[in-house]
Amino acid sequence: MKLITISFGFLFSLFTLFGYAQTTQEEIYSNIEKSGSVYYAYPDINESYTPAPKGYKPFYISHYGRHGSRYLIGDNDYLTIMETLAKADSVGFLTETGKDVRKRLDIVWKDAEGQGGELTPMGYRQHRGIADRMYHNFPEVFKGQRQISARSTVVVRCVLSMTAFCETLKGLNPKLEFTYGSGERYMRYLNHWNKEAREFTSDQSAWRADYRQFRKEHIRPERLMKLLFTNQNYVKQHINAEDLMMGLYWVASDMQNTELDLSFYDLFEKEELFNIWQVINYGHYVCNGTCPWGKEIVQRTFIPLLENILNSADEAINNTSVAATLRFGHDGNVMPLTGLLQLENCYNEENNSADFYKVWSDFKIVPMAANVQMIFFRKDKSDDILVKFMLNEKEVSIPLESDVKPYYHWKDVEKFYRNKIEELHKNK
Numbered sequence: 036m037k038l039i040t041i042s043f044g045f046l047f048s049l050f051t052l053f054g055y056a057q058t059t060q061e062e063i064y065s066n067i068e069k070s071g072s073v074y075y076a077y078p079d080i081n082e083s084y085t086p087a088p089k090g091y092k093p094f095y096i097s098h099y100g101r102h103g104s105r106y107l108i109g110d111n112d113y114l115t116i117m118e119t120l121a122k123a124d125s126v127g128f129l130t131e132t133g134k135d136v137r138k139r140l141d142i143v144w145k146d147a148e149g150q151g152g153e154l155t156p157m158g159y160r161q162h163r164g165i166a167d168r169m170y171h172n173f174p175e176v177f178k179g180q181r182q183i184s185a186r187s188t189v190v191v192r193c194v195l196s197m198t199a200f201c202e203t204l205k206g207l208n209p210k211l212e213f214t215y216g217s218g219e220r221y222m223r224y225l226n227h228w229n230k231e232a233r234e235f236t237s238d239q240s241a242w243r244a245d246y247r248q249f250r251k252e253h254i255r256p257e258r259l260m261k262l263l264f265t266n267q268n269y270v271k272q273h274i275n276a277e278d279l280m281m282g283l284y285w286v287a288s289d290m291q292n293t294e295l296d297l298s299f300y301d302l303f304e305k306e307e308l309f310n311i312w313q314v315i316n317y318g319h320y321v322c323n324g325t326c327p328w329g330k331e332i333v334q335r336t337f338i339p340l341l342e343n344i345l346n347s348a349d350e351a352i353n354n355t356s357v358a359a360t361l362r363f364g365h366d367g368n369v370m371p372l373t374g375l376l377q378l379e380n381c382y383n384e385e386n387n388s389a390d391f392y393k394v395w396s397d398f399k400i401v402p403m404a405a406n407v408q409m410i411f412f413r414k415d416k417s418d419d420i421l422v423k424f425m426l427n428e429k430e431v432s433i434p435l436e437s438d439v440k441p442y443y444h445w446k447d448v449e450k451f452y453r454n455k456i457e458e459l460h461k462n463k
Contacts, residue, residue, distance in 0.1 A: 090417075111151070112151065117137070154195055159195070169408070197215070249314065316395070326384065340375075422442065
């Protein structure tokens with residue numbers, strides 16, 4: 036009987052590890068907004084957390100958060116599409132659908148003009164909500180006159196995300212004391228990319244040949260061009276069909292991050308969106324994830340961030356006035372961090388590009404306002420510090436033995452990561 040129980044538990048563990056991690060075509064089809072990749076809006080949170088072992092109370096939080104929902108990265112991302120459609124319309128080559136898309140884009144532009152790369156109203160709300168839940172889920176951390184360090188990359192949307200987050204905490208407890216920072220000093224660990232990583236992720240890198248072929252096979256704009264334009268010879272002569280399809284894909288994906296009651300998903304078939312998402316996910320997996328092709332190259336460049344997390348935690352353990360270390364950056368920072376920390380479902384490896392999406396999915400790791408939280412707990416008269424990990428406010432595991440999962444003994448966690456850093460340096 037004992038053998039059967041163990042076998043069932045083992046199978047259940049495998050199901051949890053691979054079944055939950057694996058993304059399917061049906062999952063994307065059932066919620067097409069997930070095909071938006073890193074434009075997937077932060078999902079609703081309604082979590083029940085595992086109680087801490089008896090007597091342990093939270094005292095410190097280490098955090099890294101992506102900025103909240105934003106508009107497309109630049110105004111030209113809208114204008115290029117609008118100008119392409121306007122020129123075709125001027126010579127009478129737009130279909131009725133094409134003309135309708137122009138009208139919808141005019142509405143989008145009125146909302147987005149001059150806001151390229153900036154937070155949408157939803158982006159502010161997301162960080163207010165995360166901060167509010169953090170405060171109420173771990174109230175002991177924020178009691179009294181405690182200190183919080185808040186640091187951001189130099190990009191405005193990250194600074195404003197930090198501001199919304201901290202203002203929320205300050206409103207809940209005016210006694211909290213904040214120190215803020217945003218500058219090149221903090222970029223050295225918040226958004227650091229060394230020369231080796233930049234070369235690996237460049238367009239000249241060897242893996243890009245496979246990527247370009249994969250992209251060619253998965254982005255097929257012919258049907259969409261017929262939907263929008265009456266003259267396909269005009270399309271061949273004057274329009275980069277792939278660029279236009281991708282431009283409309285990004286607009287469609289970003290609508291979920293705005294206040295507009297508009298959709299562009301009627302322009303696409305679900306399979307087209309799924310295939311485009313695979314291309315985007317491919318790039319993120321290789322450049323920011325744990326693809327074996329360059330995993331250690333990517334992870335090595337984020338050693339300064341991991342060291343900052345470890346050192347800041349040690350300081351907080353020895354200084355009872357410190358409540359939290361808050362860091363704000365980008366999707367391209369959170370993705371490598373989750374792999375380096377080896378958070379559950381964030382460090383799977385796959386060499387076959389056709390199967391990348393099955394083991395690693397960007398929208399599950401870095402929706403808008405994505406965040407990694409490490410919650411530290413201590414017990415009176417005990418020097419045994421416990422820590423638990425949360426990704427997007429959900430408890431996750433790391434590949435480390437523990438008698439109190441999902442909590443881990445900090446001495447084991449710190450040793451695990453210090454050894455990881457040493458190993459990465461040795462393999463350079």
